[in-house]
Amino acid sequence: MGWLLRSKILILILIGSIANKIYAHPVSYKGSVSFMSWTQPYLTDIWTTYSFRPDMAVAARYMKMNMPEGNFQTELAQYDVLLKRWNKPNYQANIYAYGGYGAVRFNDLNGTTGIAGLEADAESRKYYISGKSEWMRPSVGPNFDHYELRLGVAAYEAEFNEIASWLILQYQYHPSLAKPSVLTPLARFFYKNVLWETGASLDGDIMINLMFHF
Amino acid sequence: MKTKWFVIMIASSLVSVSSFAKDIAITVDGMVCSFCAQGITKSFKKLPEIKSVDVKLDDHFVYLKTQDGKDISDESINKIILDAGFNVQKIERK
DSSP, X not given: OOHHHHHHHHHHHHHHHHOOOOOOOSSOSTTOEEEEEEEETTEEEEEEEXXXXXXEEEEXXXXXXXXXXXXXXXXXXXXXXXXXXXXXXXXXXXXXXXXXXXXXXXXXXXXXXXXXXXXXXXXXXXXXXXXXXXXXEESSSOOEEEEEEEEEEESSOOOTTSOEEEEEEEEEEOXXXXXXXXXXXXXXXXXXXXXXXXXXXXXXXEEEEEXXXX | OHHHHHHHHHHHHHHHHHTSOXXXXXXXXXXXXXXXXXXXXXXXXXXXXXXXXXXXXXXTEEEEEEOTTOOOOHHHHHHHHHHTTOEEEEEEEO
8 A cells, every 4th residue: 555545544534533523313312412514525414413302303403515506505403203213132223204494595595495304224233224315495596305325334343442443335316416426435433422434435525524422 | 036036137138138239231132333322321320329331232231230239220221221222131130
């Protein structure tokens, strides 16, 4: 491995380590506050959630998107629900739904929007899969649809007090954004209540995600 | 007289047994990720009757050690695990 490639990997890991971003499920354990963020050059998505029940949460969300027609920003109030959970000895699987409403700015126009989404995931200590569909219908600017599929494999089966390391392959399809179709390999690490991911798409766009709950 | 001594000895032995710390092993379903299981340790550590919490993902176990003379009910354990997003399969006390 060349020093340039090693330097790039090291820089990505360092960026991920210091990034001010956090991630978790739409609903976490009862009483928890979670902060999650996903950042790409054309899409920023930041959530803060409070899980007041093990199956329900309220969230404040900010999104910024670069579309061919212009810049799109929104602030949303959101309600997240865990529809179904399967707890088995060697895996957990979940289905979530959420809906929200908020303000939109598209170039110089102001408006409102509704949002709805569905998420599903399943993970063992070795494998991970998740899917997400999301639809936004603003009063100004283009509609926003977002579809995402993630597959992951753990580098090793980490114990509770060890750093966990995963390789994730993420595919996103959002036809209204500047880059409609994006494939991104990511390295995911988590330790205690902090999770961070860093990667770069096949076009070289860096993605940094950070999540924590307390 | 013998009966009185017998009752006193039994009672005192029960008192001394109940004053020991208890080790509790909880088998938990769905606990595959340390990031997602943080709520378990956080919730148990809040309780004054709990001395230590140890999670073993390999064995699907949560180990609790209570303070001397203290205990925690199965109902409380079940509620904490459920609120953390998991299911209790079995509770064993030692």
